[in-house]
Amino acid sequence: MDFFLQLLVNGVCVGLLYGISAMGFVMIFKSSSVLNFAHGELLALGAFFFLALITWAKLPVLIAFILTLVGCFILGFLIERFFLRPLIGEKLIFVIMLTVGLAAMFKGLILLIWGGNLHTYPDFLPEAMALKLGSIYIAPVYSATLVISVLFLVLFGLFFKKSSQGIYMRSVADNQKAALSLGVHVRRVFALSWAIAALVASMSGIVLGIINGVNVHDLSSIGLKVFPVVILGGLDSIGGAIIGGIIIGLLETFTGGYISPSLRDVVPYIVLVFILLVKPYGLFGLVEIERV
Template sequence: MDFFIQLLVGGLSVGFLYGLSAMGFVMIFKSSSVLNFAHGELIAIGAYFFLAFVTWAKIPILLSFLLALAGCFLLGILIERIFLRPLIGEPLIFVVMLTVGLAAMFKGLILFIWGGNLFTYPDFLPKALGIDWKIIRIPPVYGATLIIGTLFLILFGLFFKFSSQGIYMRSVADNQRAALSLGVHVKRVFALSWAIAALVAGMSGMVLGIINGVNVHDLSGIGLKVFPVVILGGLDSIGGAIIGGIIIGLLETFTGGYISPSLRDVVPYIVLVLILLLKPYGLFGLKEIERV
């Protein structure tokens, strides 16, 4: 029973992280229907920005957190402006391969500047955020993650619900042509959604970096884990991404714990194929997928 509870807690925390990482991915897909293979690299870049501000520039933690977020925001706008905008209306494979090329470029740059070693942030989280109650042990970082993640979810919920930019973004996601004819600046919405997605990705990168240390291979690998998560949750549902993440996280830890550790990494993809065959729009996605 102890083992079960440990796995449950571990799976929930890992899953929440997956969900958080998948949020930015969903945001890009929702507004511009781009499947972003460079998502893992965006996550890594956020973590490395934070690392650079904290350890190289020696800026206070909170300030460098905000600076790193701003850097990711700008990077998102730049990516959309330079690389994605010329491809509006081009066939799918070009868009997909462009993000694959971007992923290789970013990874090469990160490896060039920082190398493939593991870095850690200085320890700064207060112990009070953790839970240490008999067998249930949650380190402070997970507590902080939960708080940051929930905060971001609420903020974005409010943003999409009430702000005019958020409403524009929803309208573009809903029907691009109608939004265009009603005077929504669709290109600006694309840029904004890339910027916000890069920001969210960078934020999850920082959180992952606090938990596991900063290593470009691990962080960009998360970008591939995102696929089962978003397919399970529905490609265009932000809440679905969180729930899909938690389900995939639980699934991983339970197969790792009870069946075999080596099966752990491949189980999400087996589930992915099954969902695609049985319920391609996922748990919370729009049932708009075009069947053949």
């Protein structure tokens, strides 16, 4: 029973991580319907910026964190401006392959600068944040993750419901042409959504880096694990991303714990195929109606 509970808690923790990693991905998809294959590399870039600021520049944690977020915000903006904007209205395959190309570029760049080894952040989270529920131990990072993901969920919820930019974003996602004709600055919305997505990605990258150490290969493979998560939750639902993340996290840890550890990494994709066959738009996704 203890084993089960520990797996349950681990699964939820890992799942929350997947969830917040997926949030940035969903942001981009929601406003510009771009499937971002470079998401894992965005996570890695954030994590490595933070690493550079904290170990090489020796800045205090808080300042380094804020600088990383600002840096990634600008980076996201630039990516949209230089690479994605020329492709507005182009075929899906070009957009997908562009993000794949960007992923290869970023990965090469990170490997060139930092190498493929595992780096770690110095410890800075207080041990007091650790939770103990009976025999189950929750490490401080995981409780920090919980706090961050709930915080961001609420922030995003408010942003999309209340702020004018958020409403513009939803309108663009819903119908680009209609939004354009009603005077929404669609290009600005795209740029902003990429910038925010890169910001969120860098934040999740830092959290992942605290837990697993910073390694390009691990972080970019998380970028691929985002796909089952968002498909499960529906590609355009931010709350769904968190729930999808938790389901995938639970699935992984239980498969790893009870069936076989090697099956762990492939189970999300098997589930993904079945979900796509049964409910193609995910659990919380919007069903698209097509006309010829």
